Amino acid sequence: MHRLTQKILEGHKLSVAKGITAIENDSENASELLEELFPFTQKAIRIGITGPPGAGKSTLTNKLTQNFRKLGKTVGIIAIDPTSQFSGGAILGDRIRMTEIFNDDGVFIRSMATRGNLGGLSLKAKETGDVLAASGKDIVIFETVGVGQTELEIVQASDTVVVVLVPESGDSIQAMKSGLMEIADIFVLNKSDREGANKFLINLQSVLEIRLHDKKWFPPILKTVASQNEGIEQLTQEILKHQKFLEKTNLLTQKQTERYKRKTNQIIENELIKFYRNSKLANFELKSSESPYQKAKEIIEKLNLND
């Protein structure tokens, strides 16, 4: 076992950061590290928190983290901010967070921006989760604006998915697509002291009842005002309740197995792409008269793929 692996398993903060950086940079030692850490990644509770921009996900994540800390649980947070490109969100977010939970040794926060992460961000985020889990964090939270495919993939890698909405989302409930309905284990109506909250609640409830009436786990809808710490304790309890439900129904193992299968496939597909990008064939010239389709065919033939 490598020294870095050892140090991460001991929970050494700087080594955890180093390990994550190795993953982000696609360093050579990253895959070996992950392989060594793997047997120790299975204990953490994985929570996905998603919702539209401005729903207050960061604040909610902070308050939830503080609450888990009170229960003696350590927390790792992976914040994926696809809007950072416009707002510098990933950086600003960290600064705001620092003041509240950054100095707590039981919490580790890592922001990942979508920008510049060419390919494989969802795999990297999940692997970062594995590092945090192996370092001994009881809870791993993936927080993301669930607007893109990458973000959805990350959220789906969680055991418990919390979808955060605000009363203003109300207009569009009718149009809300089943995709979101189906991934939510818990709905949170944040900023529920705002006008329209009750109407929103009734609407959402009736839509859910029609769509999900045959589900074994019916997603509860919780009201919170995260900035005031209202409803956070109840959310904590619902998350733990959902975890118990998963354990009892054997769904936790099932989800884990599916997750590992997806991961296996993702590793293989990334390797395939790397194989091509590193091959001499990727270094082709293209004349302005040549068609990309013809060229691609030629190269694929040369790759000589055999089942």
Added chain:
Amino acid sequence: MHRLTQKILEGHKLSVAKGITAIENDSENASELLEELFPFTQKAIRIGITGPPGAGKSTLTNKLTQNFRKLGKTVGIIAIDPTSQFSGGAILGDRIRMTEIFNDDGVFIRSMATRGNLGGLSLKAKETGDVLAASGKDIVIFETVGVGQTELEIVQASDTVVVVLVPESGDSIQAMKSGLMEIADIFVLNKSDREGANKFLINLQSVLEIRLHDKKWFPPILKTVASQNEGIEQLTQEILKHQKFLEKTNLLTQKQTERYKRKTNQIIENELIKFYRNSKLANFELKSSESPYQKAKEIIEKLNLND
């Protein structure tokens, strides 16, 4: 040449829709169709319109389209809406658009939602652009919330990139990352009748001057109020001016060649992944004790990749 190809080249609306659906569904005939259409895809001007949610991109795209129509140009629009998952945006967007430009035969609009599009959305959007170009559209507009990697890829496939901001984006200019700065050929300050517009303008200008002073094309900042049709004519002229600049400096050919190289690579990489997914090896079992890393290694070895 297939009948569908022929009909698309003639600009037959229903056939265009059929062709795009074939691409979206990964139909068997899609790649053949694209190959046949390819020689006819090079004339259209490709414009990318991006910016944060709520900046008024749809309205701007509509007004711009109406203006291009007045100049006798036909327009194809590909609207990528990653938020549709939450708001049903793709659908609602279409309805609003219908009233203004849907009945115009010189305009073709296609919305693509990120949700459910597992992999390859950016390739599909670009291919949809090719179908529209081949069908004779003079202008092809890619409109997208530039928040994710997929969306950025699509925008970068355009010749002229318009970044739409609003005065409220002002606070975060300092934190704005160079990624966005670098892709913008034209900045639009929409809703410029709102408070803070001038301050925003001055800030943006000074940031740009520091960062881009050595650029051959210095991106202009235009003020618009799209809903009032203000500034649209000027934007139209700036886009055409940028196109002329690209032609004169030979950058248009250069961009096109790069685009074709990227496309070739994307086709090859998609084929590699398809090859694996269709192979017997993808049908593996994973025991709970097995590590995805080990399993992936085994399978990659069996794939027998040789350079």
